[in-house]
Structure formats: structure tokens, C-alpha cells
Amino acid sequence: MRLVITDSYEQMGLEAANIVAGQIYLKPGSVLGLATGSTPVSMYERLVAVHRTVGLDFSEVTTFNLDEYIGMSPENPQSYHYFMQENFFRHINIKPENVFLPDGMAEDMIAEGQRYEKLIADKGGVDLQVLGIGQNAHIGFNEPDVKFAATTHKVELDEETIQANSRFFRDASEVPRYAISMGIKTIMMAEHVILLANGKNKAKAVYQAVCGDVTPEAPASILQLHRDVAVIVDKEAAELLPSSIHGVYISRKG
Numbered sequence: 313m314r315l316v317i318t319d320s321y322e323q324m325g326l327e328a329a330n331i332v333a334g335q336i337y338l339k340p341g342s343v344l345g346l347a348t349g350s351t352p353v354s355m356y357e358r359l360v361a362v363h364r365t366v367g368l369d370f371s372e373v374t375t376f377n378l379d380e381y382i383g384m385s386p387e388n389p390q391s392y393h394y395f396m397q398e399n400f401f402r403h404i405n406i407k408p409e410n411v412f413l414p415d416g417m418a419e420d421m422i423a424e425g426q427r428y429e430k431l432i433a434d435k436g437g438v439d440l441q442v443l444g445i446g447q448n449a450h451i452g453f454n455e456p457d458v459k460f461a462a463t464t465h466k467v468e469l470d471e472e473t474i475q476a477n478s479r480f481f482r483d484a485s486e487v488p489r490y491a492i493s494m495g496i497k498t499i500m501m502a503e504h505v506i507l508l509a510n511g512k513n514k515a516k517a518v519y520q521a522v523c524g525d526v527t528p529e530a531p532a533s534i535l536q537l538h539r540d541v542a543v544i545v546d547k548e549a550a551e552l553l554p555s556s557i558h559g560v561y562i563s564r565k566g
């Protein structure tokens with residue numbers, strides 16, 4: 313695990329975008345795993361800027377998003393399909409046929425999970441997976457008590473997640489109770505992983521991910537067992553990490 317602590321949210325996005333851009337320069341046909349939420353927005357903004365200014369080329373890139381709410385059509389402004397179009401895809405030259413998200417409207421979620429896993433495998437697997445983290449240390453929508461061996465599957469959201477995500481809705485009662493998410497195994501199979509977090513409210517989850525016990529109670533802790541993870545966090549999200557770790561890991565000022 314490498315740790316990059318930045319001075320600001322914008323710097324966090326820049327560091328993450330540099331890694332994504334580097335991946336695409338090295339392998340133009342890369343398969344990216346992508347995340348939604350407020351955390352990666354500054355990374356997407358930066359990638360769009362790099363596309364516009366120096367022509368970072370997404371024409372051969374394929375993307376797989378982590379998750380989608382169940383019961384939400386792609387046209388729904390609160391769906392993750394919509395989020396990705398608005399924040400990223402419509403600003404770059406990615407081909408629509410190379411963009412994949414789990415189908416939250418599928419009738420059979422078991423079959424949908426299997427279809428999604430096969431698609432990822434058929435594309436050669438994920439080269440670089442981008443992750444945010446929930447306050448309860450969830451990744452994707454893999455909530456505490458997760459089964460580490462799970463692949464893409466239907467999940468029931470925790471009350472804490474429903475409350476946290478209610479800021480995107482009129483109130484908590486509108487937040488879907490279920491989602492379809494890549495599983496921990498799907499995430500762990502990615503070649504490279506970057507985990508992003510910003511803000512004090514993520515400090516505990518970041519601590520659990522980086523220095524806590526590896527336990528299904530803190531799903532992100534499994535990343536300690538992945539061979540290539542970069543954790544990129546702003547200084548507020550890093551505030552519970554012991555300073556001894558700062559010396560061992562890379563720390564960059566913005």
C-alpha cells in the first residue's frame with residue numbers, strides 16, 4: 313500500500329487523475345473501474361481538463377462502474393448512470409459502447425451479476441480500479457459484514473449509508489434500499505487500485521482501511537492484502553493515521 317496525503321481535495325483529485333492518465337498513456341486500451349459519489353468528482357474534472365488541454369485519448373478505453381441503485385433507470389438524475397454521464401463521459405471521447413454499469417432495472421439480479429462479471433472477464437479484467445470509501449468503510453456498496461468472496465451481487469444498504477447518501481435526495485426515505493455492486497472479489501481482481509478519501513468524516517474509515525484489522529466489519533481493510541494499492545487522501549481524511557506511517561509512506565504537499 314502506498315499512501316499519498318495531499319493538502320486539499322483538489323490536489324487529491326489531481327494525484328488520482330495523474331495515475332489514471334498515466335495508465336491510459338501506457339495502455340490506451342485500458343479497462344478502468346470507476347466510482348461515483350462526491351469524492352472522485354475532482355479527479356473527473358481534472359481528467360476532463362487533461363483531455364481538453366493535451367488530448368488524453370479515451371477512444372480505446374473501456375469502463376466498468378462499481379455499482380448502481382436497484383430500481384433506477386439510467387435517465388433518473390439520481391442514478392449512477394446519470395452521474396457518470398454528467399460528470400465524466402459526456403465531456404470526453406469515450407465510446408458509448410465501451411461504457412458499462414450494472415443494470416439497476418434488471419429483473420433477475422443474480423443473472424445480472426453473472427452477466428457483469430462475464431463482461432469484465434471478456435474485456436480482460438480491470439487494469440485500474442478507482443474507489444471511494446463510505447463512512448462505515450464500505451467500498452462499492454459492500455457494506456460491513458461483507459463476504460470477501462462475493463462477486464457482483466445485490467446488496468442491502470446500511471442505515472448509515474442511506475443517511476449519508478440522503479444528501480443527494482430530498483430526504484432519506486427516497487434513497488433506494490438496495491443496490492447492485494461489484495463484490496470484494498471483483499475489486500480485488502483488479503491489477504491496480506486507487507482509494508480516494510477526503511474530509512474528516514472519512515478519517516475513521518481511512519484508518520480502518522490502512523491500519524485496522526482485516527475484517528469483514530471494515531470492508532476496505534481487505535485492500536491491505538491487494539498487491540498494488542495507492543491510498544490518496546487529503547490531510548483531514550488522514551488525521552487518524554499515526555505519524556509513524558506518514559514517514560514510511562509517501563506524503564506529498566499540494
Ligand code: GLP
Pocket residue numbers: 347348349350351352378379443444445446447451452453473477
Ligand atoms: C457511495 C458509493 C461508493 C462511494 C461512497 C462514498 O454510497 N456506493 O462507491 O465511494 O458511497 O461516497 P462519497 O464519495 O459521496 O462520500
